[in-house]
Structure formats: structure tokens, C-alpha cells
Amino acid sequence: MSATGGGGHDPARLAVLRGPVEPIDHNARTIAALAANPGCDRRAVLDAAGVDKGRTVRHLGHPPRFGLSPFAMFRNEQFKAIVKEDGGAHLVRLLREVLHLTTEDAAYQTTGEDAGDAREVRHRRTAELLRQAAEAGRAATLLDRPLLTLAIAGHDVYLEPDVIAFQAEGRFHVVAIKAFAVIDGQAETAKVSAAAREAAVYVHAMRALFADLGLDPERVSHDVVLVCPKDFGNVPTATLVDVRHQLLVLDRQLGRLKGVDRILAALPADLTFDLARPAAEVAAALAAVDARYAPECLASCEMAAFCRAEAHGCDSLAALGRAVRDDFGGVGSVAGAIGLAEGGVLPEADQSEVAERLRHIHRIYDEAVV
Ligand code: SF4
Numbered sequence: 001m002s003a004t005g006g007g008g009h010d011p012a013r014l015a016v017l018r019g020p021v022e023p024i025d026h027n028a029r030t031i032a033a034l035a036a037n038p039g040c041d042r043r044a045v046l047d048a049a050g051v052d053k054g055r056t057v058r059h060l061g062h063p064p065r066f067g068l069s070p071f072a073m074f075r076n077e078q079f080k081a082i083v084k085e086d087g088g089a090h091l092v093r094l095l096r097e098v099l100h101l102t103t104e105d106a107a108y109q110t111t112g113e114d115a116g117d118a119r120e121v122r123h124r125r126t127a128e129l130l131r132q133a134a135e136a137g138r139a140a141t142l143l144d145r146p147l148l149t150l151a152i153a154g155h156d157v158y159l160e161p162d163v164i165a166f167q168a169e170g171r172f173h174v175v176a177i178k179a180f181a182v183i184d185g186q187a188e189t190a191k192v193s194a195a196a197r198e199a200a201v202y203v204h205a206m207r208a209l210f211a212d213l214g215l216d217p218e219r220v221s222h223d224v225v226l227v228c229p230k231d232f233g234n235v236p237t238a239t240l241v242d243v244r245h246q247l248l249v250l251d252r253q254l255g256r257l258k259g260v261d262r263i264l265a266a267l268p269a270d271l272t273f274d275l276a277r278p279a280a281e282v283a284a285a286l287a288a289v290d291a292r293y294a295p296e297c298l299a300s301c302e303m304a305a306f307c308r309a310e311a312h313g314c315d316s317l318a319a320l321g322r323a324v325r326d327d328f329g330g331v332g333s334v335a336g337a338i339g340l341a342e343g344g345v346l347p348e349a350d351q352s353e354v355a356e357r358l359r360h361i362h363r364i365y366d367e368a369v370v
Helices: 011-018 028-034 041-048 053-059 070-099 119-135 189-212 244-258 261-265 279-287 295-299 304-312 322-327 334-342 349-369
Strands: 106-110 140-144 148-152 155-159 163-168 171-177 223-229 236-242
Touching: 028 041, 028 155, 028 189, 028 244, 041 244, 041 261, 053 279, 070 106, 070 140, 070 163, 070 171, 070 223, 070 236, 119 140, 119 148, 119 163, 119 171, 119 189, 148 189, 155 189, 163 189, 171 189, 189 223, 189 236, 189 244, 279 304, 295 304, 334 349
Parallel strands: 106 140, 171 223
Antiparallel strands: 140 163, 148 155, 163 171, 223 236
8 A cells, every 4th residue: 555645756767776686675764864864865866766775885895884783772672671561551651641641541452573474464454453543532542563654765665663653532642662761851862853753754654544544644643752761770751752843854855755856867877876886886876976975974874984985085064064064054165165264265145154254263263373
């Protein structure tokens, strides 16, 4: 079944880009990562074609340092098991508090963990259980491991089930369980942002499924419930996180993937990232697609080591991070910034303000070191 609209790409063109292999599957984490750098054409093309970025970057001699360590994965699984104990009884108490519900308890259902179950079967079961929960009215339901789908660049992908959908009093909430600590009511901003981006993918996919089922997608709340360990122990605590902003970014990025034809139109028709080719040829093919490297890529994209090495060799200000790029709006290179500061380069119309600031800082620096 289709979760969202199709893409309209030329599948043959994407197959040429990818080489003679199957496109890789996405999961919520990889889809969320799409939203982390929405301006990067290279990532948009690689993801639309379903290129295995991890294999590609290894082929290029840059092993990806990306993803959770085995210890972090074990810790995540351990904490999830604690939160779900007793058919989610403790979780329901937390949800009741954070959502201010009068609900006493909730039915606990799972789409099944039988490895033998095909994904299609589990997805159909998810749709049926969500429909039943939607019709249940005031009775609360916890649905563990809902298996959702999302159309990415014109083909449906399954989303790994690592959240719980909770229905109470007619509203559905995505519940994301993460093992990073909340200390004195505060958690690391980067981790909360990553969890919010990931949860937004589930909200988006659940809303799409609701639309397919003839249900009102707005019944899936933009307030997701983030469950984390409190302080340094294993006691769970729940917080509401509003993911409206993340949903907007995700919509925009998925829209860009659907519109990747515009990027492809500017590329040679025979361009390919086929890993049967020598690394230098694959690197040259990648270099033909504009990238927008920022240090944040290191936490969100397998290609980061390759793109960083490339950006360091090309004098790009963006390689110093988004904060620098925003501060220097309109100036693209380190040499350009130095030229404006020293007065050797005349500012363009949109650079007068930043040029003024650079000259001012340059004067202060000169006075300080003389
Ligand atoms: S690492 Fe490279 S391909 Fe990935 S988002 Fe950053 S610039 Fe784009």
C-alpha cells in the first residue's frame, strides 16, 4: 500500500546511478537524517537512488564512523524492556501524568515479534489494530512495534518499529523510548533533537496511514512522548516534545526527494556511482553533484568523512559549520571573507553588511596586535 504520493522519477535513471544492485531500505533514523541537511543535492540524489552510502564511503577509503555503538544499542534495548514491563503498566502511568488523562489502564497490543512474519503481514496487522484503536473511543490502547510505511522518492519503505503508538481519548501519540539520561529535567539538546526528528517520521507515516484508512490524520498528535531514564538510574520519566517544526522540515525534504528530477536534469545522463568502478571514478562521479558539507553531517550522514575531506580542500566557509555559514551569509569562501576584511575584495550588493562587520573586526584585530 502507498503511504504517500508517488515520486515520478525515471526508475531507469536512478538504477544507472545506483549500479546493478537493489536499492537499500531506509528506516526512521535514516529518513530523519534526510531532514538534517535539507540543502544537500548529493544526499538527495544518493537517497532517491537508494545508494548504500555506507558501502560507497568504504569503497572510497573512508570507513563511516556513524550510528550507535554496540554498547549504546544494548543499553537502548535494556531500557526499552524496563519501560514496557508488565504489559506497559508503568508506561501507562507515565502517559497518564504527562498527557493529563483520566484513563486508568490501557490494552496492550503488539504487531508481533515473530521473525517469521512477513513485513506485509505485520503492516496489515498494524493498520487493522490502529483502525480498531481509533474506533475504541475513550478506551486507551498501547500498540507496540507498529510497522509503518512511507513513500521515499516514489517507492515504499518500511519503518523499523521501535516506538509505541498510544491512543487515549481519541488522540494518538507516538511514544519514543530513548536511553539517554534526563538530569535535573534537562537532556542533551542534540540527542533530544535527533529523537524529535525520528519521532516526526513516525508521526508523518502514521498520519499518511490514517489518511489511507479514511481516518482524520490530525488525530495523530504533533506532541510526541519522549521516555528517558531519570538522572543516572533506570527510572523512566516522560516529556512531551512538540515536533511541528521537524514535520515541516521533513515534508520539505521529502518534497525535495520527489523533486530530485530537477537536480538530475543538470547531471550527465550516464553518471553512475556503481561500486564495480574504481574508487577514483566513483569519487569523481560524486564530485559532480553539489554537496553542502557542515560538521553536523558527521552525526547524520555516512558520507561525512568523504565530504569533509573534499570540503577542506576547497576553501568553503560552509565546512566550518552552519553557524559560520549563517554569520557570513552571502560569502562562500574563506579567501572571500579575508578579502572583504582586508578591503582587497569589493562587497557585492548582499554582502555590504557582513563586509562592514569583517572590516570592523579586522581593525580591532590590527589595533590589538600592533
Ligand atoms: S555528508 Fe555529504 S552527502 Fe551527506 S549531507 Fe553532508 S554534504 Fe551531503
